[in-house]
Amino acid sequence: MKSIFYFAFVRIPVVFIYMFYRFIAIFNPANKYHQLFYYNMGNRLNLEVVNDGIVFDASFSTPASRAERLLTKEPDTLHWINENMDSGDVLYDIGSNIGVYSLYAALRDVEVIAFEPESSTYAILNKNIYLNKLEDKIKALNVALYDEDCISYLNISNYQPGKSGHTFHDQVNPNLKPFSPVFKQCVIGLKMDTLLEQFALPFPNHIKIDVDGNEHKIIRKMGSILPDKRLKSIAVEINTKLVEHQEVINILESNVFVRLEEPEYINEAYHETGYMNYFFARKE
Secondary structure (H helix, E strand, O other), X not given: OHHHXXXXXXXXXXXXXXXXXXXXXXXXXXXXXXXXXHHHHHOOOXXXXXXXXXXXEOOOHHHHHHHHOOOOOOHHHHHHHHHHOOOOOEEEEEOOOOOHHHHHHHOOOOEEEEEOOOHHHHHHHHHHHHHOOOOOOEEXXXXXXXXXXXXXXXXXXXXXXXXXOOEEOOOEOOOOOEOOOOEEEEEEEEOHHHHHHHHOOOOOOEEEEOOOOOHHHHHHOOOOOOOOOOOOEEEEEEEOOOHHHHHHHHHHHHOOEEEOOOHHHOOHHHHHHOEEEEXXXXXX
């Protein structure tokens, strides 16, 4: 009887309120009451979103939105996973955020190493791994990939779970322009070569990099990885208007990678921003 009362007079009304504020957020994402609801009620209700058979924690607004847009935000990335990854392959998801693509790949029998340095987002990433019982398929690491081994700061642009625009070490925004972070979180930064040499991680067959600015610095220090034929493909989000990001294409092409340019790999929605996903495969 108590459970019926709880659902009828507590949970169902609160879920309706939740949906109301989700509707408001469409027109005014910064609405303070919408954010207040998420922070004070969302996590108490253990709200979840299920999309394509994947369960996501939806206690906060941005993770909920990312979950809802799984199939529509980056269809090019989903196509890359579907067409290039085989059962048993290893994916390094660098800048995993809440794990949307880590989860998608893991459920297709891909082993994933997910890198997410931002602490509140890392917590949601682990919750999503837990909800989908994928702890044997996804290893989540709370470190930043960089061009040197160091202890530095993650410059946080917006301290809410699931947000983006944070950069490691240099106090710049994704367009590499100076900005003032709202918070600086102390984080360990490592070269990818260091991870493989000192921590015996499985070698990646595929690498996805989306770190909002430092992509070129990560790729510069993949000297032992790029020539290795076990690495089959790379997905990287870059802004080719930046000279530093043009370097990414040059490095990959010099290591016998070719860009995949079929229509399925082109996401037109990103053209105006300058940033878009580039997909590369090793030339046979």
